[in-house]
Amino acid sequence: MIQTNNLKFKYDNDNTIFEFPDITLSKNQNLLILGKSGIGKTTLLHLLAGLLSPSDGSIHIDDVDIQKLTNKQLDKFRGQNIGLVFQNNHAVQSLSVMENLEARLFFAKKTISKTVIKDLLEHLDIEMCKNKKVRELSEGQLQRLGIAMAIVHRPQLVLADEPTSSLDDTNCKKVMRLLIEQADANNANLIVITHDQRIKPLFNKTLEL
Numbered sequence: 001m002i003q004t005n006n007l008k009f010k011y012d013n014d015n016t017i018f019e020f021p022d023i024t025l026s027k028n029q030n031l032l033i034l035g036k037s038g039i040g041k042t043t044l045l046h047l048l049a050g051l052l053s054p055s056d057g058s059i060h061i062d063d064v065d066i067q068k069l070t071n072k073q074l075d076k077f078r079g080q081n082i083g084l085v086f087q088n089n090h091a092v093q094s095l096s097v098m099e100n101l102e103a104r105l106f107f108a109k110k111t112i113s114k115t116v117i118k119d120l121l122e123h124l125d126i127e128m129c130k131n132k133k134v135r136e137l138s139e140g141q142l143q144r145l146g147i148a149m150a151i152v153h154r155p156q157l158v159l160a161d162e163p164t165s166s167l168d169d170t171n172c173k174k175v176m177r178l179l180i181e182q183a184d185a186n187n188a189n190l191i192v193i194t195h196d197q198r199i200k201p202l203f204n205k206t207l208e209l
């Protein structure tokens with residue numbers, strides 16, 4: 001469940017004040033966020049992830065008011081409950097695909113069987129790369145690893161910023177199906193930002209900024 005109220009934000013070094021429309025998502029609902037370049041889509045996603053702090057308003061995720069958490073509590077909450085798919089992959093270059101996923105699970109304090117991880121990698125078409133170092137992956141493989149890392153710990157909320165931008169049509173379909181399936185299976189919410197026309201028909205709830 002996600003609820004935002006009267007969210008406002010301003011970067012320290014800029015006078016623009018962003019005022020975001022309220023978001024209400026019940027369990028299992030997904031949302032596509034649209035809007036022209038520079039309107040504040042990524043900013044909104046960072047607010048929802050607790051990476052930025054609003055100047056006004058509130059964000060509730062599963063009844064937790066994230067502004068009320070200390071930094072340490074927020075880090076823990078994010079690690080366990082939120083999955084982030086960002087344009088720049090945050091995987092550790094010197095570790096393998098599998099080691100990165102194991103590190104993600106360790107951080108989230110969750111145990112997921114090797115079979116389930118193998119299944120996830122197969123769905124994302126990167127099982128054959130599981131022992132490769134991150135620096136040895138192609139752009140598309142790296143993006144799919146980012147998606148695996150965002151959902152392997154089965155978070156309640158998945159936030160994805162342009163998750164399909166460097167994927168071909170086949171992988172775009174696979175990735176979006178997987179993100180939506182995983183969100184459904186975990187009773188989670190999926191919020192996606194995109195310019196990718198291919199994924200618009202997959203969402204019945206959209207927010208135009």
Ligand SMILES: Nc1ncnc2c1ncn2[C@@H]1O[C@H](COP(=O)(O)OP(=O)(O)OP(=O)(O)O)[C@@H](O)[C@H]1O
Nearest residue numbers: 011012013014035036037038039040041042043044
């Ligand atoms: N750290 C920052 N400090 C100051 N201004 C910033 C910062 N990050 C982003 N901005 C500005 O805030 C505005 C919104 O940026 P944001 O990345 O949220 O837009 P967006 O809608 O996601 O754009 P795009 O579709 O091009 O990715 C832009 O004008 C951007 O220059």
